[in-house]
Amino acid sequence: MRKFFCFVMALLRELGDENAYQRHLAAHGVVHSPTEWRRFCDAHWLAQSRRGRCC
Amino acid sequence: MSYTPTDVRRSTPAGPPPSRWRLPRAVGWVLWAAISVLGAFAVSVLANDRGEPVSSMWMVTAAVCIYLIGYRFYASFLAAKVMALDNRRATPAERLRDGHDFEPTNKWIVFGQHFAAIAGPGPLVGPTLAAQFGYLPGALWIMVGAVLGGAVQDFVILFCSLRRDGKSLGQMAREEIGKVGGFVALITVMLMMIIILAVVGLVVVNALKGSPWGTFTIFATMPIAIFMGLYLRYLRPGKVLECSAIGFVLVLAAIFGGQAISTSTYAPWFTYSGVALAIALIVYGFMASALPVWLLLAPRGYLSTFVKLGVVLLLGLGVFIVHPQLQMPAFTRFVDGTGPIFAGKIFPFCFITIACGAVSGFHSLISSGTTPKLMARERDATATGYGSMLLESFVAIMALIAATSLPTGVFFAVNSPAGIVGTTPAAATATISNWGFPVNPAEMQRLADGVGEKTLFYRTGGAPSLALGMAQIFSSFIHGNQEVLAFWYHFAIMFEALFILTIMDTGTRVGRFMLQDLLGSVWPKLGQTNWKPGMLGTSAVVVAAWGYFLYQGVVDPLGGINSLWPLFGIANQLLAAVALCVATTVLVKMYRARFMWITCVPLAWLTVVFFTAGWQKIFDDAPALGFLAQADALAKGPQTSATAALIFNARLDAGVTAVFMILVAIILVDSIRVWIGILSGSREAKNTETPFVLTRLPEEA
Numbered sequence: 001m002r003k004f005f006c007f008v009m010a011l012l013r014e015l016g017d018e019n020a021y022q023r024h025l026a027a028h029g030v031v032h033s034p035t036e037w038r039r040f041c042d043a044h045w046l047a048q049s050r051r052g053r054c055c
Numbered sequence: 056m057s058y059t060p061t062d063v064r065r066s067t068p069a070g071p072p073p074s075r076w077r078l079p080r081a082v083g084w085v086l087w088a089a090i091s092v093l094g095a096f097a098v099s100v101l102a103n104d105r106g107e108p109v110s111s112m113w114m115v116t117a118a119v120c121i122y123l124i125g126y127r128f129y130a131s132f133l134a135a136k137v138m139a140l141d142n143r144r145a146t147p148a149e150r151l152r153d154g155h156d157f158e159p160t161n162k163w164i165v166f167g168q169h170f171a172a173i174a175g176p177g178p179l180v181g182p183t184l185a186a187q188f189g190y191l192p193g194a195l196w197i198m199v200g201a202v203l204g205g206a207v208q209d210f211v212i213l214f215c216s217l218r219r220d221g222k223s224l225g226q227m228a229r230e231e232i233g234k235v236g237g238f239v240a241l242i243t244v245m246l247m248m249i250i251i252l253a254v255v256g257l258v259v260v261n262a263l264k265g266s267p268w269g270t271f272t273i274f275a276t277m278p279i280a281i282f283m284g285l286y287l288r289y290l291r292p293g294k295v296l297e298c299s300a301i302g303f304v305l306v307l308a309a310i311f312g313g314q315a316i317s318t319s320t321y322a323p324w325f326t327y328s329g330v331a332l333a334i335a336l337i338v339y340g341f342m343a344s345a346l347p348v349w350l351l352l353a354p355r356g357y358l359s360t361f362v363k364l365g366v367v368l369l370l371g372l373g374v375f376i377v378h379p380q381l382q383m384p385a386f387t388r389f390v391d392g393t394g395p396i397f398a399g400k401i402f403p404f405c406f407i408t409i410a411c412g413a414v415s416g417f418h419s420l421i422s423s424g425t426t427p428k429l430m431a432r433e434r435d436a437t438a439t440g441y442g443s444m445l446l447e448s449f450v451a452i453m454a455l456i457a458a459t460s461l462p463t464g465v466f467f468a469v470n471s472p473a474g475i476v477g478t479t480p481a482a483a484t485a486t487i488s489n490w491g492f493p494v495n496p497a498e499m500q501r502l503a504d505g506v507g508e509k510t511l512f513y514r515t516g517g518a519p520s521l522a523l524g525m526a527q528i529f530s531s532f533i534h535g536n537q538e539v540l541a542f543w544y545h546f547a548i549m550f551e552a553l554f555i556l557t558i559m560d561t562g563t564r565v566g567r568f569m570l571q572d573l574l575g576s577v578w579p580k581l582g583q584t585n586w587k588p589g590m591l592g593t594s595a596v597v598v599a600a601w602g603y604f605l606y607q608g609v610v611d612p613l614g615g616i617n618s619l620w621p622l623f624g625i626a627n628q629l630l631a632a633v634a635l636c637v638a639t640t641v642l643v644k645m646y647r648a649r650f651m652w653i654t655c656v657p658l659a660w661l662t663v664v665f666f667t668a669g670w671q672k673i674f675d676d677a678p679a680l681g682f683l684a685q686a687d688a689l690a691k692g693p694q695t696s697a698t699a700a701l702i703f704n705a706r707l708d709a710g711v712t713a714v715f716m717i718l719v720a721i722i723l724v725d726s727i728r729v730w731i732g733i734l735s736g737s738r739e740a741k742n743t744e745t746p747f748v749l750t751r752l753p754e755e756a
């Protein structure tokens with residue numbers, strides 16, 4: 001049950017881009033800050049918004 | 056570089072996939088035989104129409120058995136023999152790992168991400184509309200189409216992209232087939248985007264027309280999304296789940312607020328005609344395309360994704376617990392093409408109407424987009440590519456159950472346009488009762504009162520009848536009585552509208568970027584996405600394009616869905632044809648020509664369906680079906696400016712359909728030319744796969 005809950009949370013974090021943000025912090029060797037989040041969002045969402053959502 | 060059959064053999068993995076525990080072989084065979092027999096029995100129960108309601112559990116059982124067999128045997132065959140998936144080969148996510156787009160991710164998380172990306176309103180609305188033929192044709196097409204067509208397409212394209220650094224469908228079409236193929240793919244995606252946005256917009260308009268409750272709820276989601284955007288950017292940066300939870304609570308509050316508004320003196324403020332709602336949507340689409348992504352688009356996207364997954368889960372649970380009776384007969388009289396929802400015989404229009412849920416070309420864009428960049432192991436592609444399409448197909452089955460569990464007379468009263476059944480409730484119910492599906496005005500009014508609407512007549516588009524079916528299921532298993540029917544009806548409408556609006560704002564933006572890319576080759580300045588005049592101009596062009604088709608659908612006396620949904624189905628299957636051509640070309644180049652049938656069979660089927668439907672939509676003599684006949688019939692009547700516009704629209708739709716048919720013919724001829732060249736030896740089978748690199752990821756990445 002615990003494993004399932006962990007999986008659901010991991011999936012939600014992936015869908016909510018929280019994992020992607022953690023990867024961004026690790027890749028750039030920086031810590032979380034509002035500025036860093038905004039920098040991540042601007043690049044990430046711009047790329048995301050170029051991809052259509054399925055019908 | 057060019058490959059030889061020896062290289063192919065060398066790249067084939069040895070032995071079965073690693074597994075901790077396996078059933079004894081004999082037990083396995085007995086189990087699979089039992090599943091096959093159960094599935095066959097369930098299909099026979101569904102097909103044997105005894106003139107009385109059938110439990111929906113038979114449909115669920117048939118679908119689950121067919122999916123299990125398809126996944127266990129066909130998908131395994133594709134993975135092992137056709138594509139030779141190799142877990143020793145490093146994926147693009149590993150080789151090109153950058154912490155952004157390319158990142159090896161847990162198999163089931165990629166599965167969830169992929170499913171969330173491919174699941175849209177199509178598998179919900181298409182089966183609902185196709186239910187006019189009865190429950191059986193749609194159910195069989197959804198099950199068989201997904202196992203042999205849709206899932207194969209998604210899986211093979213995902214594999215192709217995995218072996219090509221995560222390239223997009225357009226790039227692969229250009230490299231594998233040629234420049235013509237690439238150009239056709241680009242034009243197809245653009246045209247399809249325009250038609251999709253118009254048709255899903257029409258679904259929302261028809262759901263909200265004259266409904267202050269629904270309109271208030273949907274209007275409220277916009278300030279909620281903006282609040283979420285500000286919250287995420289300035290108040291609690293990075294807390295997406297927390298912000299989405301708050302957004303969800305606010306949306307629920309908006310549903311209750313809508314109920315209060317609908318019975319207050321403010322109700323007229325939120326009561327709009329179809330044309331007014333269409334204009335509001337067009338303005339919204341333009342603003343969403345031009346506003347910063349973080350303010351509206353991104354937070355709404357998160358909320359929509361979470362709500363979508365939650366509702367799909369809830370619907371599955373609801374159908375399983377309530378297992379409603381299917382009120383619709385297996386076949387209705389409308390298989391002859393005289394249906395009120397859309398004109399056309401069961402062949403080809405059942406297969407055009409249900410695109411997503413069976414075979415959806417749009418999925419190939421997702422399979423060659425984000426997904427291959429996240430996959431840690433090649434063999435994960437079976438669950439992600441094939442398995443998630445089966446799950447989407449199951450969602451379509453749930454939608455079909457929700458729609459066909461309504462009394463058949465009610466289903467047709469909700470979905471039929473006034474132009475077909477009559478402009479008054481008495482006339483409409485008399486027409487529908489004469490078809491053999493009894494319904495009366497008092498019953499419809501009671502139902503409308505029960506869900507907090509003034510009327511449920513002429514609510515074409517599929518969304519209201521689906522919401523009605525879903526609300527009945529939800530209210531049965533969550534509350535146990537009909538008291539909360541109104542809440543669940545509006546919850547379902549909110550859910551459908553929320554993610555349709557997400558598709559509209561994202562789609563408009565994507566269309567704008569594509570147009571800017573295209574125009575940028577003529578005038579580079581226009582290609583700069585941060586140049587405001589270019590951004591606003593191209594946004595306006597894209598919005599005007601889908602807005603025109605949306606407006607045309609709203610003013611169409613036959614309800615709009617009759618013209619636009621088949622166009623959407625045709626466009627979607629055109630893209631599927633492009634994807635299957637690319638997939639076949641890759642198989643031929645991999646020296647797997649003996650397995651061409653796995654992609655050629657669905658391609659041939661789609662081509663026959665597509666050309667038959669396209670030809671009938673343009674040239675059929677019946678004005679309800681053929682666009683040109685419709686224009687001629689209108690031209691013979693009294694001429695007004697409205698009639699002139701309808702004639703122009705019918706001819707425009709005929710022109711668009713003809714363009715689709717020409718595009719399919721081009722891509723088919725171009726692909727066949729390449730296949731014949733390679734198979735006859737006159738053309739080199741130039742393989743564009745990235746070279747083999749041994750993975751360094753541990754076994755359980």
